[in-house]
Amino acid sequence: MDPRVEEHAEVLVEWSARVEEGDNVVLNVGPDAHELAVAVAEKVGERGANLHTAYSSGEVGRAYALAHDGDFEEDPDHVLALMENADVVLSIGGGRNASEGSDVPPEVQQAQSKARQGIREAYMDTDWVGTVHPTRSLAQQANMSYEEYREFAYDAILRDWESLADEMAKMKDVLDAGSEVRIVKEDTDLTMSIENRVAVNSAASVAYDSHNLPSGEVFTAPAATEGEVFFDVPMTIRGERVQDVHLTFEDGEVVDYSAAENESVIGDILDTDDGAKRLGELGIGMNRGIDQFTDSILFDEKMGDTIHLALGRAYGSNFPEGHEDEANDSAVHVDMITDVSEDSFLEVDGEVVQRDGTFRWEDGFDADA
Structure with a gap:
């Protein structure tokens, strides 16, 4: 063996x-x-x-x-x-x-x-x-x-998960202290509220409220989503290849959608229930051991230089104790990924935290590019 x-x-x-x-x-x-x-x-x-x-x-x-x-x-x-x-x-x-x-x-x-x-x-x-x-x-x-x-x-x-957990804690601290997230890139300008949320430092252990191996992301549960987002990383969803998905949000819900390939899959997901039209997760990939896309959500959503959003169910771990029942409820939780390695930035409360895939605590970060 x-x-x-x-x-x-x-x-x-x-x-x-x-x-x-x-x-x-x-x-x-x-x-x-x-x-x-x-x-x-x-x-x-x-x-x-x-x-x-x-x-x-x-x-x-x-x-x-x-x-x-x-x-x-x-x-x-x-x-x-x-x-x-x-x-x-x-x-x-x-x-x-x-x-x-x-x-x-x-x-x-x-x-x-x-x-x-x-x-x-x-x-x-x-x-x-x-x-x-x-x-x-x-x-x-x-x-x-x-x-x-x-x-x-x-x-x-097979990572040094404790060291990665320490690094990802920096992103968790930013999200826990923040109220609004904005993602900007080509065909994307999306704002979400993260007020009164608890970010999860997903370090591949239940001790961190993390349930995937590999992991390597920090995620939270957004609300009041407004704007548009383009998912340019192809994924197999429900056995179908889905590519170039574009979603438009108003008042927290998807009001328009399109995809270059298998658009009907997205429509079927959105039709599942009311909660499927809202976001249940905002995840920020931070596992630098993942360096290429594989058409597997388990790996691809954890990749550094990516952000993923999930339609549907939110996790109770993203809410303060006693408020878990406020999580978006749905029979589905479907992740989609956008590549933020170029011509992009992530803001929290108006401050750039990541630009072109580089976090502000990493070498090469330029807040004013």
Whole structure:
């Protein structure tokens, strides 16, 4: 076994999920993630936790969704009970086809998502962490050789997370003290309120309210969004390639949208529910170990020189204690990315914090360019 697989498992179990003796752990395993799953199971056993393993396949999910009549039972008891009794849920992606499920009708996807709201809430109450095992299908999706992709993935995953957390704390402090964010670049001039919000220093550990490995972003929950934004980083969303998305906001909601490719996917997302028309997240990528786009939101949204916004559900961790119920509610949370490496700036309360991808505490920053 590649020693990096063992390192990946150790980071996931010990740093990210903080698994402890006696924890009830659910391990969701993708079809080609067997090797990492074995290493993770060993680490969970060493820590004296209880393990339940589930098979997580896009092909299986597609077969079920297409065969179903679309009238899904709300929160089936057996699945809900599993989530309600879990302390930790680890999900290891490693599918065989990134576009699996693209032919499932959007109304079926929406119905299934809405019917699993309670399960999703129970899942979010656990110490959940998602990661991926580098696979050939992910390498192909990223347009890389398998070996090249493995090097890329481990550079992003096997980081000095404590040092990165210290650096990202600077951005968290700026957002926590701020009231308004403005993003400006070509075809983008967007303002958002972040007043009375708590930014999350997403350092790949539940100890930081962070649930992705790799991570490397600082995110918050915006409100009162006004203006327009252009997402120029192509993404696969619901199995479909979506490119050059443009959204216009008024009074906090999307009032117009377009896309150069698969525009209907955006329309279907916006039609899910009222919350899908509002933003649930503003995220600022800060992981310099990610240096190219791979068509995977897990990596691409964490990349330095990017900002991402998510339509739909907001995270309760972005709200002061006792105000979590103010978070935007939706059955969806769909991230889209804009490249801010050139001819762009990010302002907080009128002060430039990042210009052309460089933060004000980094070498080469020019506030007046």
